[in-house]
Amino acid sequence: MKKKYIVCIDLGGNTTKLALMNLNGKILCKDHFLTMSKLGSDRYLKTLEDHIDLLLVSNKIKKKELIGIGMGSPGPIDINKGIMLYSANFPGWKNVNFKLFLENKYEVPAFFENDVNMVGLGEYYLNLQGKYRHIIILTLGTGLGGTYIENGKILHGRNGFAGEFGHIQIVEKGIPCGCGSNGCLEAYISASGIKKRLQKLKANKKTNTEFILRLDDLTPKSVYKLAEEGNGYAISFFRDTGYYLGIGLKTIINIFNPDLILIGGGMFRSLKYILPSTKKYIKENAFFVMVKDLEIKKINFSEKLAFYGAFLLVKNGI
Ligand SMILES: [Zn+2]
Numbered sequence: 001m002k003k004k005y006i007v008c009i010d011l012g013g014n015t016t017k018l019a020l021m022n023l024n025g026k027i028l029c030k031d032h033f034l035t036m037s038k039l040g041s042d043r044y045l046k047t048l049e050d051h052i053d054l055l056l057v058s059n060k061i062k063k064k065e066l067i068g069i070g071m072g073s074p075g076p077i078d079i080n081k082g083i084m085l086y087s088a089n090f091p092g093w094k095n096v097n098f099k100l101f102l103e104n105k106y107e108v109p110a111f112f113e114n115d116v117n118m119v120g121l122g123e124y125y126l127n128l129q130g131k132y133r134h135i136i137i138l139t140l141g142t143g144l145g146g147t148y149i150e151n152g153k154i155l156h157g158r159n160g161f162a163g164e165f166g167h168i169q170i171v172e173k174g175i176p177c178g179c180g181s182n183g184c185l186e187a188y189i190s191a192s193g194i195k196k197r198l199q200k201l202k203a204n205k206k207t208n209t210e211f212i213l214r215l216d217d218l219t220p221k222s223v224y225k226l227a228e229e230g231n232g233y234a235i236s237f238f239r240d241t242g243y244y245l246g247i248g249l250k251t252i253i254n255i256f257n258p259d260l261i262l263i264g265g266g267m268f269r270s271l272k273y274i275l276p277s278t279k280k281y282i283k284e285n286a287f288f289v290m291v292k293d294l295e296i297k298k299i300n301f302s303e304k305l306a307f308y309g310a311f312l313l314v315k316n317g318i
Helices: 041-058 098-106 115-128 191-203 209-214 220-228 232-256 268-285 303-317
Strands: 005-011 015-022 027-034 066-073 110-114 134-140 144-150 260-264 295-299
Touching: 005 041, 005 115, 005 303, 015 041, 015 303, 027 041, 027 303, 041 098, 066 098, 066 115, 066 303, 098 110, 110 115, 110 303, 115 134, 115 144, 115 303, 134 232, 191 209, 191 220, 191 232, 209 232, 220 232, 220 268, 232 260, 232 268, 260 268, 268 295
Parallel strands: 005 066, 066 110, 134 260, 260 295
Antiparallel strands: 005 015, 015 027, 134 144
16 A cells, blocks of 8 residues: 555644645645643553544545655654653643654654754745745744754754754843743743743832733733734833844844844734834844844735644654
Protein backbone atom coordinates (compact mmCIF):
# COMPACT_ATOMS: atom_id res chain seq x y z
CA MET A 1 0.00 0.00 0.00
CA LYS A 2 1.40 3.38 -1.00
CA LYS A 3 2.27 5.77 1.82
CA LYS A 4 0.90 9.17 0.95
CA TYR A 5 -0.55 11.01 3.93
CA ILE A 6 0.82 13.12 6.78
CA VAL A 7 -0.91 13.93 10.07
CA CYS A 8 -0.13 17.45 11.35
CA ILE A 9 -0.77 18.40 14.98
CA ASP A 10 -0.63 21.84 16.58
CA LEU A 11 -0.87 21.55 20.38
CA GLY A 12 -2.01 24.86 21.86
CA GLY A 13 -2.77 25.97 25.41
CA ASN A 14 -6.51 26.09 24.70
CA THR A 15 -7.06 24.13 21.51
CA THR A 16 -5.33 21.32 19.67
CA LYS A 17 -5.66 21.47 15.90
CA LEU A 18 -5.12 18.58 13.52
CA ALA A 19 -4.94 18.25 9.76
CA LEU A 20 -4.53 15.46 7.28
CA MET A 21 -2.31 16.47 4.39
CA ASN A 22 -1.17 14.82 1.20
CA LEU A 23 2.42 14.80 -0.03
CA ASN A 24 1.86 18.01 -2.01
CA GLY A 25 1.08 19.91 1.18
CA LYS A 26 -2.66 20.10 0.50
CA ILE A 27 -4.92 20.03 3.56
CA LEU A 28 -7.50 17.28 2.98
CA CYS A 29 -9.32 17.45 6.30
CA LYS A 30 -9.12 19.36 9.59
CA ASP A 31 -10.24 18.76 13.16
CA HIS A 32 -9.76 20.37 16.56
CA PHE A 33 -10.51 19.73 20.22
CA LEU A 34 -10.09 21.51 23.53
CA THR A 35 -6.68 20.66 25.00
CA MET A 36 -8.03 20.63 28.59
CA SER A 37 -4.52 20.44 30.02
CA LYS A 38 -5.91 20.35 33.58
CA LEU A 39 -7.15 16.79 32.99
CA GLY A 40 -3.56 15.59 32.68
CA SER A 41 -1.33 14.32 29.90
CA ASP A 42 -2.57 10.68 29.88
CA ARG A 43 -6.11 11.81 29.19
CA TYR A 44 -4.81 14.20 26.53
CA LEU A 45 -2.91 11.47 24.67
CA LYS A 46 -6.04 9.30 24.61
CA THR A 47 -8.14 12.18 23.21
CA LEU A 48 -5.44 12.94 20.64
CA GLU A 49 -5.43 9.30 19.52
CA ASP A 50 -9.24 9.31 19.20
CA HIS A 51 -9.12 12.40 16.99
CA ILE A 52 -6.33 11.07 14.77
CA ASP A 53 -8.30 7.83 14.36
CA LEU A 54 -11.39 9.83 13.47
CA LEU A 55 -9.42 11.81 10.88
CA LEU A 56 -8.24 8.55 9.28
CA VAL A 57 -11.57 6.70 9.44
CA SER A 58 -13.65 9.59 8.11
CA ASN A 59 -11.30 9.87 5.12
CA LYS A 60 -11.17 6.09 4.62
CA ILE A 61 -7.43 6.03 5.19
CA LYS A 62 -5.58 3.12 6.75
CA LYS A 63 -2.68 3.51 9.20
CA LYS A 64 -0.43 1.90 6.62
CA GLU A 65 -1.04 4.79 4.23
CA LEU A 66 0.50 7.30 6.65
CA ILE A 67 4.04 8.42 5.98
CA GLY A 68 4.62 10.32 9.22
CA ILE A 69 3.30 12.64 11.90
CA GLY A 70 4.48 16.22 12.56
CA MET A 71 3.67 17.96 15.82
CA GLY A 72 4.30 21.36 17.35
CA SER A 73 4.10 21.98 21.06
CA PRO A 74 4.81 24.81 23.48
CA GLY A 75 8.27 24.47 24.95
CA PRO A 76 10.55 23.58 26.43
CA ILE A 77 10.46 20.48 24.30
CA ASP A 78 13.25 18.03 23.52
CA ILE A 79 12.70 18.02 19.77
CA ASN A 80 14.84 14.96 19.06
CA LYS A 81 13.18 12.76 21.66
CA GLY A 82 9.75 14.38 21.16
CA ILE A 83 9.34 14.98 24.88
CA MET A 84 7.61 18.00 26.41
CA LEU A 85 9.74 18.58 29.49
CA TYR A 86 7.24 20.86 31.23
CA SER A 87 5.27 23.96 30.39
CA ALA A 88 3.93 26.86 32.41
CA ASN A 89 0.47 26.51 30.83
CA PHE A 90 0.24 22.74 31.35
CA PRO A 91 0.36 22.16 35.11
CA GLY A 92 1.38 18.64 36.04
CA TRP A 93 2.61 17.71 32.56
CA LYS A 94 6.16 16.53 32.90
CA ASN A 95 8.34 14.62 30.44
CA VAL A 96 5.40 13.75 28.18
CA ASN A 97 6.79 11.46 25.49
CA PHE A 98 4.66 12.30 22.44
CA LYS A 99 7.07 10.71 20.00
CA LEU A 100 7.07 7.30 21.68
CA PHE A 101 3.29 7.36 22.04
CA LEU A 102 2.55 8.31 18.41
CA GLU A 103 5.21 6.06 16.88
CA ASN A 104 3.92 3.07 18.86
CA LYS A 105 0.29 3.74 17.95
CA TYR A 106 0.73 4.54 14.26
CA GLU A 107 3.98 2.75 13.40
CA VAL A 108 5.37 5.75 11.48
CA PRO A 109 8.10 8.27 12.34
CA ALA A 110 6.91 11.28 14.33
CA PHE A 111 8.72 14.64 14.30
CA PHE A 112 8.58 17.46 16.83
CA GLU A 113 9.21 21.15 17.01
CA ASN A 114 8.61 24.05 19.31
CA ASP A 115 5.29 25.63 18.23
CA VAL A 116 6.78 29.03 17.34
CA ASN A 117 9.52 27.39 15.27
CA MET A 118 6.91 25.29 13.49
CA VAL A 119 4.87 28.37 12.51
CA GLY A 120 8.10 30.12 11.47
CA LEU A 121 9.05 27.20 9.25
CA GLY A 122 5.61 27.28 7.59
CA GLU A 123 5.74 31.04 7.07
CA TYR A 124 9.25 30.90 5.63
CA TYR A 125 8.53 28.27 3.01
CA LEU A 126 5.08 29.59 2.10
CA ASN A 127 5.72 33.33 2.02
CA LEU A 128 9.29 34.49 2.72
CA GLN A 129 11.67 32.24 0.84
CA GLY A 130 13.58 34.14 -1.82
CA LYS A 131 12.66 37.52 -0.30
CA TYR A 132 14.31 37.45 3.15
CA ARG A 133 17.22 35.45 4.57
CA HIS A 134 17.66 36.51 8.21
CA ILE A 135 14.33 36.54 9.97
CA ILE A 136 13.19 37.06 13.54
CA ILE A 137 9.62 36.02 14.38
CA LEU A 138 7.97 36.98 17.67
CA THR A 139 4.62 35.67 18.89
CA LEU A 140 2.99 37.97 21.37
CA GLY A 141 0.22 36.21 23.24
CA THR A 142 -0.08 34.74 26.74
CA GLY A 143 3.73 34.58 26.68
CA LEU A 144 6.33 35.85 24.24
CA GLY A 145 7.80 33.25 21.90
CA GLY A 146 10.47 33.73 19.29
CA THR A 147 12.48 32.13 16.57
CA TYR A 148 15.42 33.04 14.36
CA ILE A 149 15.54 31.63 10.84
CA GLU A 150 18.64 31.98 8.71
CA ASN A 151 18.40 30.84 5.08
CA GLY A 152 15.49 28.56 5.97
CA LYS A 153 17.21 26.94 8.97
CA ILE A 154 15.93 27.45 12.48
CA LEU A 155 18.47 28.27 15.16
CA HIS A 156 18.00 25.59 17.82
CA GLY A 157 20.95 25.90 20.21
CA ARG A 158 22.29 22.95 22.19
CA ASN A 159 19.00 21.71 23.64
CA GLY A 160 16.60 23.13 21.08
CA PHE A 161 15.59 25.97 23.39
CA ALA A 162 17.23 28.86 21.50
CA GLY A 163 15.09 31.88 20.66
CA GLU A 164 13.62 32.54 24.10
CA PHE A 165 13.63 36.23 23.34
CA GLY A 166 10.91 36.82 25.93
CA HIS A 167 13.48 36.33 28.66
CA ILE A 168 15.85 39.11 27.66
CA GLN A 169 16.09 41.30 30.74
CA ILE A 170 14.90 44.84 30.06
CA VAL A 171 14.54 46.13 33.65
CA GLU A 172 16.91 45.31 36.49
CA LYS A 173 15.07 43.98 39.56
CA GLY A 174 11.84 44.36 37.56
CA ILE A 175 8.55 42.46 37.48
CA PRO A 176 8.97 38.74 38.37
CA CYS A 177 8.79 36.42 35.36
CA GLY A 178 7.49 32.85 34.96
CA CYS A 179 11.05 31.70 34.13
CA GLY A 180 12.18 32.41 37.70
CA SER A 181 14.06 35.61 36.86
CA ASN A 182 12.75 39.16 36.89
CA GLY A 183 12.49 42.15 34.57
CA CYS A 184 12.15 39.93 31.48
CA LEU A 185 10.60 41.37 28.30
CA GLU A 186 7.78 38.79 28.56
CA ALA A 187 6.92 40.05 32.07
CA TYR A 188 6.15 43.49 30.56
CA ILE A 189 4.59 43.01 27.14
CA SER A 190 2.89 39.60 26.91
CA ALA A 191 -0.77 39.24 27.94
CA SER A 192 0.34 37.88 31.33
CA GLY A 193 2.91 40.70 31.62
CA ILE A 194 0.29 43.31 30.77
CA LYS A 195 -1.94 41.89 33.47
CA LYS A 196 0.90 42.29 35.99
CA ARG A 197 1.48 45.91 34.93
CA LEU A 198 -2.24 46.68 35.20
CA GLN A 199 -2.35 45.03 38.65
CA LYS A 200 0.48 47.33 39.71
CA LEU A 201 -1.42 50.38 38.45
CA LYS A 202 -4.55 49.19 40.23
CA ALA A 203 -2.69 48.79 43.51
CA ASN A 204 -1.45 52.38 43.26
CA LYS A 205 -4.58 54.46 43.81
CA LYS A 206 -2.87 57.66 42.66
CA THR A 207 -2.21 56.47 39.13
CA ASN A 208 -4.65 56.14 36.28
CA THR A 209 -7.59 55.22 38.52
CA GLU A 210 -10.12 56.29 35.95
CA PHE A 211 -8.43 54.17 33.28
CA ILE A 212 -8.29 51.06 35.49
CA LEU A 213 -11.94 51.43 36.55
CA ARG A 214 -13.08 51.62 32.96
CA LEU A 215 -11.38 48.34 31.99
CA ASP A 216 -13.66 45.28 31.78
CA ASP A 217 -10.79 43.16 33.11
CA LEU A 218 -7.00 43.32 33.27
CA THR A 219 -6.32 42.04 29.76
CA PRO A 220 -4.81 43.50 26.59
CA LYS A 221 -8.22 43.03 24.96
CA SER A 222 -9.85 45.43 27.43
CA VAL A 223 -7.06 47.98 26.99
CA TYR A 224 -7.49 47.63 23.22
CA LYS A 225 -11.21 48.29 23.53
CA LEU A 226 -10.57 51.53 25.42
CA ALA A 227 -7.82 52.54 23.00
CA GLU A 228 -10.28 52.10 20.13
CA GLU A 229 -12.61 54.50 21.96
CA GLY A 230 -9.77 57.01 21.99
CA ASN A 231 -8.93 56.70 25.70
CA GLY A 232 -5.61 58.49 26.16
CA TYR A 233 -4.45 56.32 29.08
CA ALA A 234 -5.07 53.13 27.13
CA ILE A 235 -3.19 54.49 24.14
CA SER A 236 -0.31 55.64 26.33
CA PHE A 237 -0.27 52.23 28.11
CA PHE A 238 0.27 50.56 24.72
CA ARG A 239 2.85 53.21 23.83
CA ASP A 240 4.80 52.19 26.96
CA THR A 241 4.36 48.54 25.94
CA GLY A 242 5.91 49.38 22.58
CA TYR A 243 8.79 51.12 24.31
CA TYR A 244 9.53 47.97 26.38
CA LEU A 245 9.35 45.86 23.22
CA GLY A 246 11.80 48.29 21.61
CA ILE A 247 14.33 47.77 24.42
CA GLY A 248 14.15 44.00 23.91
CA LEU A 249 14.25 44.22 20.13
CA LYS A 250 17.28 46.50 20.22
CA THR A 251 19.28 43.66 21.79
CA ILE A 252 17.85 41.11 19.36
CA ILE A 253 18.69 43.31 16.36
CA ASN A 254 22.22 44.04 17.56
CA ILE A 255 22.93 40.32 18.02
CA PHE A 256 21.27 38.86 14.92
CA ASN A 257 21.35 41.66 12.32
CA PRO A 258 18.05 40.48 10.72
CA ASP A 259 16.55 41.80 7.49
CA LEU A 260 12.98 41.14 8.66
CA ILE A 261 11.19 41.06 12.01
CA LEU A 262 7.66 39.67 12.04
CA ILE A 263 5.46 40.17 15.09
CA GLY A 264 2.11 38.47 15.53
CA GLY A 265 0.15 36.29 17.93
CA GLY A 266 -2.91 36.66 20.14
CA MET A 267 -2.26 40.39 20.67
CA PHE A 268 -2.17 41.06 16.92
CA ARG A 269 -4.88 43.74 16.95
CA SER A 270 -3.15 45.77 19.70
CA LEU A 271 0.06 45.96 17.66
CA LYS A 272 -1.22 48.99 15.77
CA TYR A 273 -0.92 50.93 19.05
CA ILE A 274 2.26 49.17 20.22
CA LEU A 275 4.55 49.13 17.21
CA PRO A 276 4.95 52.86 16.44
CA SER A 277 6.84 53.50 19.71
CA THR A 278 8.80 50.26 19.22
CA LYS A 279 9.99 51.40 15.80
CA LYS A 280 10.85 54.85 17.13
CA TYR A 281 12.92 53.37 19.98
CA ILE A 282 14.78 51.05 17.64
CA LYS A 283 15.53 53.79 15.16
CA GLU A 284 17.00 55.92 17.93
CA ASN A 285 18.80 53.22 19.90
CA ALA A 286 19.77 50.12 17.91
CA PHE A 287 23.10 50.13 16.08
CA PHE A 288 22.26 52.38 13.11
CA VAL A 289 24.01 50.21 10.50
CA MET A 290 21.61 47.38 11.37
CA VAL A 291 18.44 49.48 11.34
CA LYS A 292 18.97 50.70 7.80
CA ASP A 293 16.82 48.54 5.45
CA LEU A 294 15.44 46.51 8.38
CA GLU A 295 11.73 45.77 7.96
CA ILE A 296 9.43 45.30 10.95
CA LYS A 297 5.98 43.99 10.09
CA LYS A 298 2.84 42.68 11.77
CA ILE A 299 1.73 39.18 10.87
CA ASN A 300 -1.67 37.58 11.39
CA PHE A 301 -0.71 33.92 11.81
CA SER A 302 -3.09 31.52 10.12
CA GLU A 303 -3.53 27.92 11.31
CA LYS A 304 -2.32 26.89 7.85
CA LEU A 305 1.21 28.04 8.79
CA ALA A 306 1.47 25.61 11.71
CA PHE A 307 0.09 22.75 9.61
CA TYR A 308 2.48 23.51 6.80
CA GLY A 309 5.37 23.67 9.29
CA ALA A 310 4.40 20.22 10.62
CA PHE A 311 4.16 18.94 7.06
CA LEU A 312 7.71 20.20 6.38
CA LEU A 313 9.02 18.56 9.56
CA VAL A 314 7.86 15.21 8.22
CA LYS A 315 8.92 15.81 4.63
CA ASN A 316 12.39 16.99 5.63
CA GLY A 317 12.72 14.31 8.31
CA ILE A 318 11.96 11.16 6.34
ZN1 LIG B 1 11.78 35.34 32.09
